[in-house]
Amino acid sequence: xxxxxxxxxxxxxxxxxxxxxxxxxxxxxxxxxxxxxxxxxxxxxxxxxxxxxxxxxxxxxxxxxxxxxxxxxxxxxxxxxxxxxxxxxxxxxxxxxxxxxxxxxxxxxxxxxxxxxxxxxxxxxxxxxxxxxxxxxxxxxxxxxxxxxxxxxxxxxxxxxxxxxxxxxxxxxxxxxxxxxxxxxxxxxxxxxxxxxxxxxxxxxxxxxxxxxxxxxxxxxxxxxxxxxxxxxxxxxxxxxxxxxxxxxxxxxxxxxxxxxxxxxxxxxxxxxxxxxxxxxxxxxxxxxxxxxxxxxxxxxxxxxxxxxxxxxxxxxxxxxxxxxxxxxxxxxxxxxxxxxxxxxxxxxxxxxxxxxxxxxxxxxxxxxxxxxxxxxxxxxxxxxxxxxxx
Amino acid sequence: xxxxxxxxxxxxxxxxxxxxxxxxxxxxxxxxxxxxxxxxxxxxxxxxxxxxxxxxxxxxxxxxxxxxxxxxxxxxxxxxxxxxxxxxxxxxxxxxxxxxxxxxxxxxxxxxxxxxxxxxxxxxxxxxxxxxxxxxxxxxxxxxxxxxxxxxxxxxxxxxxxxxxxxxxxxxxxxxxxxxxxxxxxxxxxxxxxxxxxxxxxxxxxxxxxxxxxxxxxxxxxxxxxxxxxxxxxxxxxxxxxxxxxxxxxxxxxxxxxxxxxxxxxxxxxxx
Ligand SMILES: Nc1ncnc2c1ncn2[C@@H]1O[C@H](COP(=O)(O)OP(=O)(O)OP(=O)(O)O)[C@@H](O)[C@H]1O
Ligand SMILES: [Mg+2]
Numbered sequence: 001x002x003x004x005x006x007x008x009x010x011x012x013x014x015x016x017x018x019x020x021x022x023x024x025x026x027x028x029x030x031x032x033x034x035x036x037x038x039x040x041x042x043x044x045x046x047x048x049x050x051x052x053x054x055x056x057x058x059x060x061x062x063x064x065x066x067x068x069x070x071x072x073x074x075x076x077x078x079x080x081x082x083x084x085x086x087x088x089x090x091x092x093x094x095x096x097x098x099x100x101x102x103x104x105x106x107x108x109x110x111x112x113x114x115x116x117x118x119x120x121x122x123x124x125x126x127x128x129x130x131x132x133x134x135x136x137x138x139x140x141x142x143x144x145x146x147x148x149x150x151x152x153x154x155x156x157x158x159x160x161x162x163x164x165x166x167x168x169x170x171x172x173x174x175x176x177x178x179x180x181x182x183x184x185x186x187x188x189x190x191x192x193x194x195x196x197x198x199x200x201x202x203x204x205x206x207x208x209x210x211x212x213x214x215x216x217x218x219x220x221x222x223x224x225x226x227x228x229x230x231x232x233x234x235x236x237x238x239x240x241x242x243x244x245x246x247x248x249x250x251x252x253x254x255x256x257x258x259x260x261x262x263x264x265x266x267x268x269x270x271x272x273x274x275x276x277x278x279x280x281x282x283x284x285x286x287x288x289x290x291x292x293x294x295x296x297x298x299x300x301x302x303x304x305x306x307x308x309x310x311x312x313x314x315x316x317x318x319x320x321x322x323x324x325x326x327x328x329x330x331x332x333x334x335x336x337x338x339x340x341x342x343x344x345x346x347x348x349x350x351x352x353x354x355x356x357x358x359x360x361x362x363x364x365x366x367x368x369x370x371x372x373x374x375x376x377x378x379x380x381x382x383x384x385x386x387x388x389x390x391x
Numbered sequence: 392x393x394x395x396x397x398x399x400x401x402x403x404x405x406x407x408x409x410x411x412x413x414x415x416x417x418x419x420x421x422x423x424x425x426x427x428x429x430x431x432x433x434x435x436x437x438x439x440x441x442x443x444x445x446x447x448x449x450x451x452x453x454x455x456x457x458x459x460x461x462x463x464x465x466x467x468x469x470x471x472x473x474x475x476x477x478x479x480x481x482x483x484x485x486x487x488x489x490x491x492x493x494x495x496x497x498x499x500x501x502x503x504x505x506x507x508x509x510x511x512x513x514x515x516x517x518x519x520x521x522x523x524x525x526x527x528x529x530x531x532x533x534x535x536x537x538x539x540x541x542x543x544x545x546x547x548x549x550x551x552x553x554x555x556x557x558x559x560x561x562x563x564x565x566x567x568x569x570x571x572x573x574x575x576x577x578x579x580x581x582x583x584x585x586x587x588x589x590x591x592x593x594x595x596x597x598x599x600x601x602x603x604x605x606x607x608x609x610x611x612x613x614x615x616x617x618x619x620x621x622x623x624x625x626x627x628x629x630x631x632x633x634x635x636x637x638x639x640x641x642x643x644x645x646x647x648x649x650x651x652x653x654x655x656x657x658x659x660x661x662x663x
Contacts (some may be wrong), residue, residue, distance in 0.1 A: 047586055100434055192459055251518065254517065254518045254521070255506065255517065255518060257513075257517065258524060259503070259507075259510040259511065259517055259519035259524075260514060260517045260518075261532070262496075262500055262503055262504065262511060263507065263512060265495075265496055266491060266493060266499065266504045266507075268495075269493040269495070269496070270491050270493060272455065272491065273487065273491040273493075273504070274504065275454075275455075275456070275475035275476060276475050276478075276479060276484075276485060277472070277479055277484070277508075277569070277573075278475075278476045278479035278507045278508045278509050278573075279503050279504070279507050280476060287514065291514075358500050382498070383495075383496070383497055383502060383551070383553055385551075386524075386525075386528050387521075387525060387528065
C-alpha cells in the first residue's frame with residue numbers, strides 16, 4: 001500500500017513556488033486547448049503521449065511535488081488558477097462551438113463523477129446507476145422547462161428530485177451489502193432507461209426537446225459579443241459548468257476533510273467497528289447517497305438544457321458504466337483524478353469517430369488494465385488532512 | 392470453591408450484570424445461561440479454551456449479536472436488544488480480537504472514530520463553518536495527542552501517519568486509544584496480547600494500568616490466553632467452557648480448580 005506520509009506534506013514549499021505553479025497551469029491550459037481543437041489522430045496521440053510523459057516525470061520530480069504542495073497549502077489559489085486556466089481555454093476557443101461543447105460536457109461529467117465519488121470513494125456505496133440519476137435531473141429539468149417554470153428553479157429541482165429518488169433506492173441498498181447493493185443499483189439503472197422508453201408522456205424513445213437556459217433574462221443560447229468579437233453561445237455554458245465543477249470540487253473536498261468524511265471512511269472500511277463506536281451506518285450512507293445523487297441530478301439538468309435534446313439512450317446502463325470507469329481511471333476517492341480521467345474517457349472517442357463503435361470494448365480494456373497495473377488510479381487518494389498545513 | 396471477593400462485588404450494585412445469558416448459533420450453544428457480574432472499578436479476567444464463547448460474550452454485550460435468552464443490565468439499565476450505537480452511548484467500548492483498525496487512515500483518524508459521539512456531524516457545520524470545525528479539530532488533536540502520550544510519547548508524534556505504517560504493538564495501542572478516547576465506563580479488551588511478544592505484552596499491560604490509574608473509575612473485562620497477564624492484571628476471573636461458566640474467583644484459586652484444568656487439558660488433548 002502506498003500511503004503518502006506527513007513527512008511528505010511537510011516538504012518545504014515557498015511562496016516563490018507560486019509563479020512557477022502558475023506557469024505549470026498555463027502549460028496545462030495550452031495542452032487542453034490543443035487537445036480540444038485537434039481533429040488529427042496523430043496530434044491527439046502525440047498530445048496523450050506528452051501528457052503521459054509529463055505525468056510520469058511529475059510523479060518522480062521533487063520540484064513538481066513542491067509546486068503541488070505550494071498549491072495544496074493555498075486551496076483557494078488552486079481553484080482560482082483552475083478557473084483562470086479554463087476561462088483562458090474558452091477564450092481561445094470562443095468561435096469554435098464544438099470544442100466548447102466538449103469542454104462543457106467534460107465539466108458536467110466531472111460534477112456527476114464527484115457525486116459518485118462521494119458515494120463510492122468516500123462511503124463505499126457502489127452506484128451503477130449514475131446515468132439514471134443524471135437522467136432524472138435531465139428529465140425533471142425538461143418537464144419543468146416545458147411547463148414554463150423558471151430555469152434556475154427547474155435545474156435545482158432536477159437535483160432535488162434525483163436526490164429524492166435516490167433516497168427511495170437507498171432503502172433496499174441499506175438492507176443489502178457489498179455485491180447485492182451494487183446489484184440493486186444496476187437493476188434500478190436498467191429499470192430507469194426502460195421506463196423512459198415506454199413512457200409516452202416523457203417522449204418515449206424519441207425523447208424530449210428543451211429550451212436553452214435563461215437565467216434572470218440572460219439567454220444562454222444567444223451568441224455573446226465581447227468587445228466586438230462574437231463568441232459562441234457555448235461560452236455561457238462553459239462559465240456555468242465551470243462554476244458547478246469548482247463548486248462540486250470544493251464541496252466534496254470539504255466533506256472529505258471533515259468529521260463527515262471520517263465517518264464515511266469508517267463506514268466504508270469497517271461497518272462493524274464503526275457501529276461499535278456509535279456511528280450510525282444508515283445515516284452516513286443516506287447522507288452520502290443523497291449528496292452524490294444531488295450532484296448527478298444537477299449535472300444532468302444542466303447537460304439536458306445545454307444539449308437541447310434528451311432521449312433514453314443518453315441515460316442507459318452503459319452510460320453509468322462510463323461514469324464508473326471515469327472514477328476507476330481517475331482514482332477512487334480523489335476528486336482531482338476525475339478531471340484527467342473524464343477528459344480521456346469522454347473526449348478521445350469523440351475525436352476518433354472510428355472507435356465510437358468499440359468504445360465500450362476500449363473502456364473495458366482500460367478498466368481491466370488500470371485494475372491490474374494501477375488499482376489506485378491515476379491520482380491515488382492521499383491521507384486525509386483536515387486543513388491545509390501551515391505555510 | 393472459595394470465592395473471597397464475591398461478597399464485596401455483590402454489596403455494591405454491579406456495573407454490569409448478566410443473568411441467564413444464552414446465545415445459540417443453530418444447534419451450537421455458544422453461551423449457556425451465563426450469570427456474570429462486574430463490579431465498578433474492577434478488572435475482570437475472562438478465560439477459557441478456544442471456542443468457549445468469550446468473544447461471543449463481548450459481541451452480545453456490544454449489540455452485534457442478539458442473545459437467544461437472558462438479561463443484561465449495565466449501570467442499572469437494561470441493554471438487551473440495544474444497537475451497537477446505543478451500547479456505545481451507554482458507555483461500553485471495546486477492542487477486537489482481530490485488529491479492526493482502519494489501516495489506510497491516520498492514527499488520529501482512527502482515534503477520532505472512537506470519539507464519534509462527541510463530534511459535530513451536521514453537514515452544514517462541517518461544510519460551511521470551517522472556522523468552528525477548525526477549533527473542534529484543534530481540541531481533538533490535543534486530546535488525541537495527550538491520550539497517545541499516556542501510552543507512548545513516540546506514538547503521539549506519529550499521529551498523522553497511516554495506521555498501516557505502525558508495528559503490531561503500536562496498532563494495538565491505537566485500538567485501545569480509540570476505545571478510551573470517549574471515556575467509557577466499561578472497557579472490553581479481547582485478547583490484547585494476541586500476536587505480540589511477551590515483552591511487548593508486558594509493556595502494553597503497564598500502559599493500560601497506568602491509564603487506569605490516571606483515569607480512576609475505569610472498569611475492564613479482559614479476555615486473555617496468556618495466563619501471566621491474567622494473573623497480573625485481574626483480581627477475579629471467570630472461566631468459560633462450551634459457553635458455560637465453570638469457575639469464578641481469583642486466578643490462583645481458579646487455576647487449581649480441577650474442572651478448569653480438565654477443560655484446558657481436554658483442549659490440549661484434542662489439539663494434540
Ligand atoms: N457468528 C457466528 N455464527 C456461528 N457460530 C459462531 C459465530 N460466532 C461464534 N460462533 C461459534 O461460537 C463458539 C464460540 O466462539 P467464540 O468466538 O466466542 O470463542 P472464543 O472463546 O472467543 O474463542 P477464541 O479463544 O478462539 O477466540 C465457537 O464454536 C464459534 O464457532
Ligand atoms: Mg475469541
